[in-house]
Structures are given as C-alpha cells and as structure tokens.
Amino acid sequence: MKPLLEAIHECPLLADGAMGTQLMIAGLMQGNCGEEWNLTHPERVLAIQRAYAEAGSDCILTNTFGGSRIMLNRHSNGDRVDAINRAGVAIAREAFRGKSGYVIGDIGPFGGLMEPYGDFLESDVRAAFAEQARALVDGGADAIIVETQTSLEELALGIEAAREAGAPCIIGSMAYDITLDGSTFRTMMGVDPECAAEFMERHGAHIVALNCGTGMDMERARQAVERYREVTALPVMVQPNAGQPKLVDMHVVYDETPGQMACGVVPLLKAGAAILGACCGSTPEHIRAFRLAMDEYLEYESQTV
Numbered sequence: 001m002k003p004l005l006e007a008i009h010e011c012p013l014l015a016d017g018a019m020g021t022q023l024m025i026a027g028l029m030q031g032n033c034g035e036e037w038n039l040t041h042p043e044r045v046l047a048i049q050r051a052y053a054e055a056g057s058d059c060i061l062t063n064t065f066g067g068s069r070i071m072l073n074r075h076s077n078g079d080r081v082d083a084i085n086r087a088g089v090a091i092a093r094e095a096f097r098g099k100s101g102y103v104i105g106d107i108g109p110f111g112g113l114m115e116p117y118g119d120f121l122e123s124d125v126r127a128a129f130a131e132q133a134r135a136l137v138d139g140g141a142d143a144i145i146v147e148t149q150t151s152l153e154e155l156a157l158g159i160e161a162a163r164e165a166g167a168p169c170i171i172g173s174m175a176y177d178i179t180l181d182g183s184t185f186r187t188m189m190g191v192d193p194e195c196a197a198e199f200m201e202r203h204g205a206h207i208v209a210l211n212c213g214t215g216m217d218m219e220r221a222r223q224a225v226e227r228y229r230e231v232t233a234l235p236v237m238v239q240p241n242a243g244q245p246k247l248v249d250m251h252v253v254y255d256e257t258p259g260q261m262a263c264g265v266v267p268l269l270k271a272g273a274a275i276l277g278a279c280c281g282s283t284p285e286h287i288r289a290f291r292l293a294m295d296e297y298l299e300y301e302s303q304t305v
C-alpha cells in the first residue's frame with residue numbers, strides 16, 4: 001500500500017464518521033472512558049469501525065481521542081496509556097481486514113488550559129502527548145492527527161510529539177466556531193484558519209485539517225478549505241459535524257441526515273479537499289452517502305478529462 005501522503009496526491013480519500021456518539025449508542029455511559037473500551041470491549045469498538053470500513057472509509061481514526069495520560073488519569077487509566085493506544089491501532093487495522101486502508105492515530109485535546117491561563121504545566125502536556133504519539137506510532141499507525149484543537153500552543157505540542165515519535169504523516173486539525181454575527185469563524189481561542197494553516201506548515205504538519213466545531217456545516221467547511229488553500233499548498237482534510245447539537249430529552253442530538261450532508265461532498269472536492277470525513281453525530285450511513293457522492297464525482301471527472 002502506498003504511503004497516505006502519496007495516495008492523496010492521486011485521489012481524494014474518504015475518512016470515517018463519529019466515534020464518540022457511536023460509542024454512546026453502543027452503551028458507553030456519558031462521562032465514562034470510551035478509550036478504555038479498546039481493552040475492555042474491543043469487539044464493540046471494532047464493530048463501529050468495521051461498519052465504517054464497510055461503508056467505504058479509506059481512513060479510520062483510532063479510538064484514542066482521550067488517550068493521553070492527562071485524559072486517562074481522570075478515569076484512573078493513566079497507567080494504561082501504552083496499552084490503550086496500541087490496542088486502538090490494532091482494532092482500527094482489524095476493521096480493514098480484507099481491504100486496504102489507513103489507520104490514523106488520534107490525539108485529542110488534553111482537556112484543560114496550560115499556564116498562564118490554566119494550571120497545567122506545558123512540560124506535562126508535552127510529555128503526555130509524546131507518550132501517546134509514541135504508543136500510536138509503535139503500534140503501527142500510518143499517520144497521526146492532532147485534532148479538535150483550539151490553541152496554537154497545544155497544537156504545537158501535539159505536532160512536535162508526532163514528529164519526535166517518527167509519525168510518517170502528521171495532520172493538524174482545528175475546531176472552529178462561527179462568530180456571533182455569523183460573518184466568519186475562528187477557534188475558541190481566537191485562531192483563524194489562515195493563521196492556523198501557516199502555523200501548522202511552519203511546525204511540520206503534512207496535512208492541514210478542521211473538524212468538529214460549532215456551526216461548521218459542509219458549506220462552512222468548504223469556505224475553510226478555500227481559506228487554507230490561499231495560504232498553503234499542503235493537502236486539506238475536513239470532518240464536519242452532522243449539524244448543530246440540539247438537546248432533546250436531555251440527550252445531545254445531531255440531526256443532519258446523510259443525504260443533507262452528502263450534498264456538500266462535491267463542493268468540498270471541487271474546493272480541493274484531499275480527505276473527507278465527518279465528526280460528531282455522523283454515522284456509517286453518512287459515510288456511505290459520502291462514498292456514493294464521491295465515487296460519482298470521481299467517475300464523472302475521470303470521463304471528462
């Protein structure tokens with residue numbers, strides 16, 4: 001199989017959909033440790049990821065979003081960083097059994113603020129990301145994504161960790177929120193897409209990305225792709241949520257249907273997105289709809305060239 005970075009130069013790839021909301025459907029209680037399931041319920045994690053592979057995903061993110069020591073400590077799993085992350089890679093690899101695909105090791109935010117805004121030491125965050133990145137790379141991940149990032153300081157530590165672990169491909173992914181007046185979007189910490197893309201490129205990311213966020217639908221994601229591409233030639237990856245979260249009977253619900261989201265696939269490809277996936281609330285059905293829209297478009301493109 002070609003390295004991921006080579007493959008996306010030839011053809012855009014499809015990533016997967018949500019893991020967190022799928023784990024809840026599979027029985028994970030709110031507030032419990034989903035990453036622990038890599039060890040305690042690997043078959044449930046595998047079932048979700050296999051559904052994505054069967055729906056047509058070319059890339060699957062490991063179930064390790066909260067797999068850093070700082071996050072795992074909140075669930076008394078701090079001594080299982082290595083095992084949880086390696087198992088995460090192995091399960092995602094197993095999901096592809098019988099077909100080729102890329103396993104992207106997932107590093108999410110450490111879940112706090114660093115000094116001087118919060119009480120986490122930069123050195124502790126650096127060490128936590130380094131430990132997680134090492135486990136993911138040693139486990140055999142094809143790439144590492146440092147995702148749902150809102151601050152450049154934390155993003156830099158994640159990218160640095162991936163680089164030092166020897167990750168063959170590093171993806172930096174920001175979570176943007178639409179501003180109150182609806183005119184633009186930036187991260188919670190005030191970072192705009194141009195600034196993030198330039199920063200990621202300078203720090204050695206190979207792919208610039210966005211995921212999650214608030215109000216970042218497929219059209220907003222397309223705008224972000226354009227803004228990234230104005231300042232960098234690096235490939236772009238996008239994973240928008242399935243609409244805005246709504247609270248229904250004390251449950252968070254995402255109500256954008258596969259058909260609604262799939263309408264945004266071709267515009268994203270035309271804007272130049274190299275990897276397309278989806279974040280919170282999306283399901284294997286969303287990914288299947290993406291696959292259909294993507295294949296139709298790529299087929300059409302190949303005939304018109």
Ligand SMILES: [Zn+2]
Pocket residue numbers: 211212213241279280
């Ligand atoms: Zn999300």
